[in-house]
Amino acid sequence: MTDAFRSSRRDLLRRAGALAALSIAGATVRASQGFAAARPKFGSYPFSLGVASGDPVGDGFVIWTRLAPDPFDRLSVGEEIVPVIWEVASDARMQKIVRRGTKLATRDLAHAVHVEVRGLPPGRPYWYRFRVAGSDASAIGQAWTAPELGAPLDRFRFAVASCQHFEQGYFTAYDYMVKDAPQLILHLGDYIYESSWGDPVRRHDGPEPVTLDEYRDRHALYKTDAALQRAHAHCPWLVTWDDHEVDNDYQALESEDWQAPAAFVKRRAAAFQAYYEHMPLRRIAVPRVEEMRLYQRSVFGDLVNIAMLDNRQYRSPAACRSKEDGGGQVVTAACKELFESGRTMLGDEQERWLTGGFARSKAIWNVIGNGEMFSRLHQKTSQGEEGWWTDDWNGFPSARERVITALARSKMPNPVFVTGDIHSFWVNDVKEDFRNPSSPSVATELVGTSITSAGVPYDQFAALLPGNPHVKFFESRKRGYLLCDASRKTMTTDLRIVENVRDPKTPDGSAGRFAIEAGRPGAVVA
Numbered sequence: 001m002t003d004a005f006r007s008s009r010r011d012l013l014r015r016a017g018a019l020a021a022l023s024i025a026g027a028t029v030r031a032s033q034g035f036a037a038a039r040p041k042f043g044s045y046p047f048s049l050g051v052a053s054g055d056p057v058g059d060g061f062v063i064w065t066r067l068a069p070d071p072f073d074r075l076s077v078g079e080e081i082v083p084v085i086w087e088v089a090s091d092a093r094m095q096k097i098v099r100r101g102t103k104l105a106t107r108d109l110a111h112a113v114h115v116e117v118r119g120l121p122p123g124r125p126y127w128y129r130f131r132v133a134g135s136d137a138s139a140i141g142q143a144w145t146a147p148e149l150g151a152p153l154d155r156f157r158f159a160v161a162s163c164q165h166f167e168q169g170y171f172t173a174y175d176y177m178v179k180d181a182p183q184l185i186l187h188l189g190d191y192i193y194e195s196s197w198g199d200p201v202r203r204h205d206g207p208e209p210v211t212l213d214e215y216r217d218r219h220a221l222y223k224t225d226a227a228l229q230r231a232h233a234h235c236p237w238l239v240t241w242d243d244h245e246v247d248n249d250y251q252a253l254e255s256e257d258w259q260a261p262a263a264f265v266k267r268r269a270a271a272f273q274a275y276y277e278h279m280p281l282r283r284i285a286v287p288r289v290e291e292m293r294l295y296q297r298s299v300f301g302d303l304v305n306i307a308m309l310d311n312r313q314y315r316s317p318a319a320c321r322s323k324e325d326g327g328g329q330v331v332t333a334a335c336k337e338l339f340e341s342g343r344t345m346l347g348d349e350q351e352r353w354l355t356g357g358f359a360r361s362k363a364i365w366n367v368i369g370n371g372e373m374f375s376r377l378h379q380k381t382s383q384g385e386e387g388w389w390t391d392d393w394n395g396f397p398s399a400r401e402r403v404i405t406a407l408a409r410s411k412m413p414n415p416v417f418v419t420g421d422i423h424s425f426w427v428n429d430v431k432e433d434f435r436n437p438s439s440p441s442v443a444t445e446l447v448g449t450s451i452t453s454a455g456v457p458y459d460q461f462a463a464l465l466p467g468n469p470h471v472k473f474f475e476s477r478k479r480g481y482l483l484c485d486a487s488r489k490t491m492t493t494d495l496r497i498v499e500n501v502r503d504p505k506t507p508d509g510s511a512g513r514f515a516i517e518a519g520r521p522g523a524v525v526a
């Protein structure tokens with residue numbers, strides 16, 4: 001090797017090094033220019049809708065936020081695409097960051113951000129927050145990874161919410177729920193309401209939403225409630241919907257007012273997308289061709305298995321629908337359609353998924369997060385005939401029978417339906433044969449009341465109780481939620497109430513406490 005060669009090689013290396021440095025610097029410059037170009041100049045705090053986590057599994061969870069400097073001006077995020085930095089820490093002060101990344105918030109998802117955090121150790125608490133350039137960080141939310149599948153778990157506390165009409169009351173119940181310190185919150189639907197009635201304490205943003213932007217506005221309005229934001233930041237949620245996320249009493253592609261299916265499918269798709277954009281949901285729930293996969297199962301150690309159902313998207317049309325009102329009604333046995341064996345509440349695929357899971361579950365408690373009442377509610381028409389309400393499981397007797405048969409056959413331990421929709425507390429024994437009150441109980445049903453939505457008429461429903469001996473408790477005069485404590489031997493539920501949803505400082509209380517003993521379906525006063 002000659003000196004000349006050495007020297008020319010050195011030059012070559014030097015030049016290569018300089019080139020590399022230049023290209024790195026160039027990339028840095030380009031990146032920072034790109035970032036500067038997208039740097040949002042928000043007029044106000046962009047995390048006005050709060051943060052949320054959901055769907056905890058053994059190695060992670062979903063975290064969510066949506067940029068909305070002005071929640072009621074969809075164009076308040078000036079840029080098409082905004083990089084959002086997310087951080088997950090193992091301490092509440094966000095000092096020990098264990099995961100960090102950047103996700104692009106895009107206008108086509110209303111600048112919502114969903115991050116599936118993975119690869120963390122099981123059974124641990126975590127904290128998270130979001131940042132964008134030139135703004136304060138978001139609130140800090142708390143999440144956790146699920147205990148290892150099948151690992152012994154002694155206790156699990158969860159709360160069950162449903163039905164939060166924004167106009168009908170303040171969401172103070174959520175502040176009491178946070179004080180109760182549940183590890184998980186289940187929401188069983190009517191997270192938003194599309195329509196208005198009653199005497200409002202505050203107003204919706206407009207008439208019934210139909211378009212995507214109108215549903216986005218409605219979700220944004222609900223999300224501005226500070227108590228709701230605190231409950232989302234408190235712990236992970238599991239969510240499903242009922243009808244009002246789209247339209248009262250709708251059934252798959254049938255609207256209450258007989259809208260043409262082509263128009264209603266568009267409306268439903270808009271409502272589904274806005275729902276996805278505002279909930280801490282996984283990629284599997286991204287709406288596709290006007291459908292959205294929402295039902296899912298979560299397992300916590302060896303103690304609790306929770307199947308969240310979608311009772312709206314796949315159901316058969318209401319039996320003997322009236323031409324005047326295509327929603328729920330009370331029909332008699334003269335409606336032959338009601339008893340047809342092909343009628344479905346869940347759709348074939350979801351029903352197979354649900355009942356197939358019964359035999360496989362090893363958990364001590366098997367919770368079914370269910371939109372509308374599962375138990376038979378015997379009632380009489382004004383002519384004194386046996387009546388069937390068509391909008392809940394009473395309107396799907398053959399589908400209900402199939403689920404009960406599968407429960408009885410599988411011998412899955414301790415099935416507990418937790419249910420929303422009816423704006424009242426119910427504690428029910430689910431009977432193997434609904435016609436025979438002394439037939440064995442196969443499950444227990446705990447029906448939460450509503451966060452705010454007005455209760456069903458008390459006297460009218462209380463009058464049904466003598467004809468429904470499987471109903472252990474009923475109360476429709478109070479708003480609130482269920483607080484459930486699972487241990488290896490019992491599951492207790494406190495029927496938590498707030499005194500007056502029209503008073504934002506309302507005191508709280510309890511309408512009763514019930515316990516289910518493992519191995520013995522049916523709740524007793526605790």
Ligand SMILES: [Fe+2]
Nearest residue numbers: 163190421453
């Ligand atoms: Fe409701």
